[in-house]
Amino acid sequence: MVSAEFQQYVGDNLQRFAGEIIRLASQPSVSARKEGIEECATLVETMLREIGATTKVLRMDGVAPLVYGEVKSSRSSKTLLFYNHYDVQPEEPLELWKSPPFKPEIRDGRIYGRGVSDDKGELVSRLKLVEAYMKTSGGPPCNVKFCFEGEEETGSVHLEEYVSKNSDLFKADAVVWEFGTVDLQDRPKVILGVKGMIYVEFVLKMLSQDAHSSYAAALPSAPWRLVRLLNMLKDTNERILVPGWYDGVETLAEDELSVLEGMPFDGEEFRKAYGAKEFLGGMNSDMAKKALVQRPTGNIAGIWAGYTGPGSKTVLPKEVHAKMDFRLVPHQDPADLWAKMRKYLDDNGFGDVEMQLESMEPAARTSYKDPFAQSAIKAAAKVYGTEPVVELGSPGTGPLYLFTRRYKMPSVDIGVSSEESAIHAPNENLRLDLLQKGILWIAETMELFAAS
């Protein structure tokens, strides 16, 4: 059980902790543009040293450094791994930010800025809880390892190589994943896995130059051909039409299904937060909840061709691009699906369409019955005074499988954010009250884990 001194220390230093998040989020680190990555890695290492961790910066040519840290415990031989990332999503669209994305500021009890929640706020919370242990009881209740990567937002494409090459370094008994949240009613959520993902950019080039659009009567159109390709990829019931896409996907076991059904989910609140008139395909709230956990998706994250300025330009665009992310559930193998999609395109006359792979990752899940999962659930109830929401899997994605499969260890996603944190969007933010509570929540989980 977390000590009174620990709690006192966190409360007394909360403003300073917020300042540390601002310090880290002031350093841009947009992996999609390879911007500020090196500088940010250096800052993260500095911050690790400041709390007394030993550090190691792993490097590969042309790749974002992986910053590793370690703090030993004198109280337990168990080891907990914290995985976080110091890179962030691009900040566009800039015009919708109320304050500059890389000059974070505090307004009304929240920090606003790119990455203050995802994932720099989470990362700093892990550092500061270990600092609190150092200051109040000489060290954490179990050994702690930190794995801070810089390519998560571009699909963690080199993490596997880093982990393979340093297999002993990351060995642990459990992992606290990058991100944790309370729901819209401030109930803490224990998230037990992630979806997988294939991120692909389709590129169709049909002309060597843009043509006057009057020639569209005779010349082929890349945008129209993309429309037909997309139409062939997914039907109006949102089912991916690539043959074999759903092979191996299992329905949930009875007990899992009842955990899922018992999960509170204010669908109306969620829907309204995004100003959607209705859920996709007219689903009700209960169906939407299940879809978030269990439905594979095929999302158009970006599409562009031709003239996109004001007024009119009569042009037949020579090419078109579409970025798509396909979220996967357990038992879908991304490499296999990638090959099936390529074949599907080839078989249907789209053999000349380029598929540029941005990233692929399988899904990963820990059973809610696992003792580590149960530690996080009990700790949540204690800190928040309310039963937590248990989520079998997040709708999001991360390279969790790399650790859970290799070391056969359980994982939980718990942390300091909220569903109003606007991650990946303008005005990303972090509530200071949740920063405090989230630190205590993780600490309680560590105590139960160390004692188990």
Add this chain to the structure above:
Amino acid sequence: MVSAEFQQYVGDNLQRFAGEIIRLASQPSVSARKEGIEECATLVETMLREIGATTKVLRMDGVAPLVYGEVKSSRSSKTLLFYNHYDVQPEEPLELWKSPPFKPEIRDGRIYGRGVSDDKGELVSRLKLVEAYMKTSGGPPCNVKFCFEGEEETGSVHLEEYVSKNSDLFKADAVVWEFGTVDLQDRPKVILGVKGMIYVEFVLKMLSQDAHSSYAAALPSAPWRLVRLLNMLKDTNERILVPGWYDGVETLAEDELSVLEGMPFDGEEFRKAYGAKEFLGGMNSDMAKKALVQRPTGNIAGIWAGYTGPGSKTVLPKEVHAKMDFRLVPHQDPADLWAKMRKYLDDNGFGDVEMQLESMEPAARTSYKDPFAQSAIKAAAKVYGTEPVVELGSPGTGPLYLFTRRYKMPSVDIGVSSEESAIHAPNENLRLDLLQKGILWIAETMELFAAS
């Protein structure tokens, strides 16, 4: 018949004429961005005065000025109207230009720059041929009127009002339209009309903010809904599916069909110039030729949503935009089709999709048997030493109907450009040899017209 002195003058002054095109094209005048329009109108008026024309600048609030000019003839009471425009298409994509679009330069016998062909090169050719008449025979063979507008590239949306309010001013017996060209074998083309057009921007907004793309499992997607809308607008045979879209469209008369069939068209050359593997829908060259003249189109000129930068961003875009131009043939009424499209969307569950009208214009055509058309045909044969290509209608669009309907007069499209002029595209250019020949061609046409 054009005098030897006239021919000599044009030859001797060709480099200076090219300089005048560079002078005019150095002044940006992008109507889509309302950039440089006023300055360009002033320059056009100056250039009209420099050749001895009387001028008048017509104005309406917030609208590009219409520059009018007039030169009387002592040799004929007939009046020829020259319609041109001083605005240009946007210059994007900038990175594909080999020299700056608004700093025109001459390389290998061509002027390169935005508008040097469409339509500032054409406009200057009209000015300079009248100048040549003034200098060599005291004036043109017929009265000349100049109508130079500044909103052609955004659909000439105020031209009708300008013409209606100044109905006597533009009255003439025939009109030489804005643009003329030789084909890829340097045969002059006499073009006898234009297609009509509806230019619309579809806007779909489905969320109040961009969402993390993991929520695509439950929230609706604007890009996917657009794909389905587009799929409903046109089938894979390129047929517009809006009910009634083809009502009233007439097949060509026997003699027109034989003119069309007799029109030389090097489909392979045209196809290769744009690097297309095949024509739209696998048409052969002959079908492509007919399609350019006679097929209504529905072109995606621009489409955009979500993240369009490098790398990956996992976002569910809140909205999507598509700019489309629908080319129309004679007897299609744009206002009627606009209403039918709106109803089609409403009837099929797309009532919330915004249709932002950019412009609409009906098609217009002059018979190849018309005496004025025959003058241009004969003049072409004389100047180029080869039978011209007679094109019943251009695949392009312009507000020709405003003049041909109101004044019941014939029109021809003849001029100084080529099919390699890359109009609306990067590296737009004008061949100096064609500048010279085109001026003689129009002059010969005027002589035949004045004498008829």
